[in-house]
Amino acid sequence: xxxYVLRRVLWGLVLLVLVSLLTFVVFYVLPSADPxxxxxxxxxSPATLAQIRASLGLDRSLPAQYWTFLTHxxxxxxxxxxxxxxxxxxxxxxxxxxxxxxxxxxxxxVWVLVAVPIGVVSAVRRGTWVxxxxxGGALLxxxxxxxxxxxxxxxxxxxDIGKLPLLPGAGSYVxxxxxxxxxxTALILPWLVLASTFTAVxxxxxxxxxxxxxxxxxxxxxxxKGLSERRVVWRHGLRAAVTPLVTLAGLDVGLLxxxxxxxxxxxxxxxxxxxxxxxxxxxxxxxxxxxxxLAACFVIVANIVVDIAYAYLDPRxxxx
Amino acid sequence: xxxxxxxxxVLRVEDLQVAFDTRDGLVQAVDGISFAVAPGRTxxxxxESGSGKTVAAMTVMxxxxxxxxxxxxxxxxxxxxxxxxxAERLRALRGAAAAMVFQDSLxxxxxxxxxxxxxxxAMRAHRDVGRTAARARALELLELVAIPxxxxxxxxxxxxxxxxxxxxxxxxxxxxxxxxxxxxDEPTTALDATVQAQILALLRRLxxxxxxxxxxxxxxxxxxxxxxxxxxxxxxxxxxxxxPVGELFAAPRHPYTWGLLRSxxxxxxxxxxxxxxIPGRPPSLVHPPSGCRFHPRCPYVRERHRHxxxxxxxxxxxxxxxxxxxxxEAERRTAWALLAEGATPEQARAAIEPAGGPAPTAAGxxxxxxxxxxxxxxxx
Numbered sequence: 001x002x003x004y005v006l007r008r009v010l011w012g013l014v015l016l017v018l019v020s021l022l023t024f025v026v027f028y029v030l031p032s033a034d035p036x037x038x039x040x041x042x043x044x045s046p047a048t049l050a051q052i053r054a055s056l057g058l059d060r061s062l063p064a065q066y067w068t069f070l071t072h073x074x075x076x077x078x079x080x081x082x083x084x085x086x087x088x089x090x091x092x093x094x095x096x097x098x099x100x101x102x103x104x105x106x107x108x109x110v111w112v113l114v115a116v117p118i119g120v121v122s123a124v125r126r127g128t129w130v131x132x133x134x135x136g137g138a139l140l141x142x143x144x145x146x147x148x149x150x151x152x153x154x155x156x157x158x159x160d161i162g163k164l165p166l167l168p169g170a171g172s173y174v175x176x177x178x179x180x181x182x183x184x185t186a187l188i189l190p191w192l193v194l195a196s197t198f199t200a201v202x203x204x205x206x207x208x209x210x211x212x213x214x215x216x217x218x219x220x221x222x223x224x225k226g227l228s229e230r231r232v233v234w235r236h237g238l239r240a241a242v243t244p245l246v247t248l249a250g251l252d253v254g255l256l257x258x259x260x261x262x263x264x265x266x267x268x269x270x271x272x273x274x275x276x277x278x279x280x281x282x283x284x285x286x287x288x289x290x291x292x293x294l295a296a297c298f299v300i301v302a303n304i305v306v307d308i309a310y311a312y313l314d315p316r317x318x319x320x
Numbered sequence: 321x322x323x324x325x326x327x328x329x330v331l332r333v334e335d336l337q338v339a340f341d342t343r344d345g346l347v348q349a350v351d352g353i354s355f356a357v358a359p360g361r362t363x364x365x366x367x368e369s370g371s372g373k374t375v376a377a378m379t380v381m382x383x384x385x386x387x388x389x390x391x392x393x394x395x396x397x398x399x400x401x402x403x404x405x406x407a408e409r410l411r412a413l414r415g416a417a418a419a420m421v422f423q424d425s426l427x428x429x430x431x432x433x434x435x436x437x438x439x440x441x442a443m444r445a446h447r448d449v450g451r452t453a454a455r456a457r458a459l460e461l462l463e464l465v466a467i468p469x470x471x472x473x474x475x476x477x478x479x480x481x482x483x484x485x486x487x488x489x490x491x492x493x494x495x496x497x498x499x500x501x502x503x504x505d506e507p508t509t510a511l512d513a514t515v516q517a518q519i520l521a522l523l524r525r526l527x528x529x530x531x532x533x534x535x536x537x538x539x540x541x542x543x544x545x546x547x548x549x550x551x552x553x554x555x556x557x558x559x560x561x562x563x564p565v566g567e568l569f570a571a572p573r574h575p576y577t578w579g580l581l582r583s584x585x586x587x588x589x590x591x592x593x594x595x596x597x598i599p600g601r602p603p604s605l606v607h608p609p610s611g612c613r614f615h616p617r618c619p620y621v622r623e624r625h626r627h628x629x630x631x632x633x634x635x636x637x638x639x640x641x642x643x644x645x646x647x648x649e650a651e652r653r654t655a656w657a658l659l660a661e662g663a664t665p666e667q668a669r670a671a672i673e674p675a676g677g678p679a680p681t682a683a684g685x686x687x688x689x690x691x692x693x694x695x696x697x698x699x700x
Contacts (some may be wrong), residue, residue, distance in 0.1 A: 217427040224381055224422075225442040225493065226415030239432055314432060315477040 119206025141200025250306025364548030593662030
């Protein structure tokens with residue numbers, strides 16, 4: 001197991017280098033604003049532009065630029081400085097990290113707490129109104145894009161512009177350490193919005209798995225043992241139905257981060273997603289690279305964790 | 321009925337009918353069967369796939385209950401009718417008073433739970449025992465079913481055990497609450513011949529030690545011969561023959577039983593006697609054949625058999641032996657005497673043909689292949 005994890009971690013590092021290279025190439029190959037131009041302002045003289053280029057190191061060859069970036073990162077854990085604000089990318093990321101972690105972890109909690117009961121109940125009560133209602137709700141959740149759903153949620157429930165002003169609206173985020181209650185209420189809408197798609201998809205997947213599992217021989221055995229129906233469903237059934245979904249959920253952490261970019265933007269939450277969005281607007285290459293690498297790190301770590309968790313959840317994988 | 325049906329029967333099934341409402345129509349899987357088992361005895365239920373034997377067993381355990389299932393008759397466990405019992409009462413009896421061992425232990429055990437935990441759970445569903453006590457008892461049960469190194473195996477997952485070992489775990493789990501009735505559904509079908517013999521020996525030993533009544537469902541007459549005291553032969557949801565095991569093998573009285581016996585290899589068969597498969601397939605249970613349900617596949621069929629339904633009746637010389645066949649006892653006696661000596665079904669048939677000449681329409685049916693199509697789509 002240790003050797004397996006080590007192999008996965010090494011492969012993850014290789015992947016990170018590839019991601020950084022890809023980000024670099026994409027930034028320079030695809031049309032984007034000129035960072036020097038953006039800094040210099042309107043009608044800057046060519047001399048000023050050249051000076052800015054030289055100070056940012058943009059006058060050097062592309063391989064040299066990438067090599068500098070990589071050596072700084074590997075040798076000094078240094079992601080460079082933002083073209084736009086001049087602040088160190090590392091400190092910008094660390095400042096923004098708590099907001100993103102608050103948002104995504106909370107969304108995962110909502111995702112699991114809502115998807116599991118819906119999936120199980122709609123499988124057990126297949127064909128009844130409960131099933132039909134959740135199927136309809138899931139369809140809505142799957143079809144609605146996050147940014148649209150976010151705006152609708154604000155329009156309906158935000159205390160500044162909402163028709164039913166129940167919850168704090170956009171821009172009300174405060175750090176957990178400042179005011180836990182405000183932190184919590186400000187994040188309720190973002191959590192629900194970000195979790196909606198995943199909840200809907202996973203409720204459906206779990207329902208399908210559950211229906212299949214409930215017809216398995218071992219579920220019949222559980223009934224034949226005289227276990228209560230609740231135990232048959234929630235222990236024997238759910239245990240088997242949820243296991244394959246864990247792997248899938250690990251892969252979807254990447255999608256969740258993508259959703260976080262949109263959610264943070266719509267709700268004005270100062271997180272990594274919002275930072276990335278601003279960095280792209282400002283052609284702020286070091287910051288783009290930093291946010292992308294951090295997101296890639298998340299996804300890679302999530303996948304490794306999920307694989308380990310899977311081996312724990314399914315003993316058949318462990319011996320294989 | 322059989323000798324087991326002294327007043328002491330612990331499980332008594334009376335006129336059990338089970339039908340499933342399906343898209344294709346009503347499937348009458350079990351159509352009026354009755355049997356009884358006494359403590360310490362084994363009833364073998366024999367038949368091909370689709371004869372209704374498993375459905376009957378599952379219904380006894382209350383496992384077929386659903387809005388699409390229609391059940392009639394009575395299933396009396398110690399005098400209590402399980403078909404009339406509430407869901408909660410049924411749950412309390414399941415796994416406690418009556419337990420079941422399933423065929424394929426790999427799919428019948430939960431793949432993600434340790435075998436010890438699965439046994440403990442069976443106990444804790446019915447008794448108020450602590451974790452440590454349950455675990456100690458689970459270990460005891462694993463030792464009872466002769467699992468070597470039980471202390472280590474108790475923490476194994478099902479896929480880490482061999483097929484025979486898994487079946488022993490299934491049996492240990494079924495015994496967790498010392499049931500009065502043990503139903504074993506094809507308990508050895510998935511196993512090697514040597515392991516099969518071990519498991520049957522184990523079941524016999526446990527039945528005797530614990531004084532359980534056992535119902536053994538199988539398609540294998542060899543298993544029945546080794547283990548059962550009484551036998552019920554099922555065909556298309558009905559009982560066609562019922563007898564003490566010795567008598568069933570010595571003097572079978574139903575053409576379907578003859579078919580089963582002649583299609584299985586026996587050491588005591590006369591030299592040169594070929595194995596004779598039963599032609600055709602079991603009939604559709606949505607539109608079962610009219611008259612005798614076996615008639616499309618029966619080598620001895622006569623015109624009358626296509627319209628008249630035989631009744632399960634005791635033989636004149638042995639009330640424990642009952643058969644549902646329209647041939648006369650003399651004819652059956654003659655036919656089996658010939659078959660037992662290695663004659664083909666055609667020869668046996670010729671010997672019992674009515675004096676008036678060959679039966680008008682039965683000629684084709686003696687050809688093994690003729691039953692094939694007819695069996696599937698029999699006239700409704």
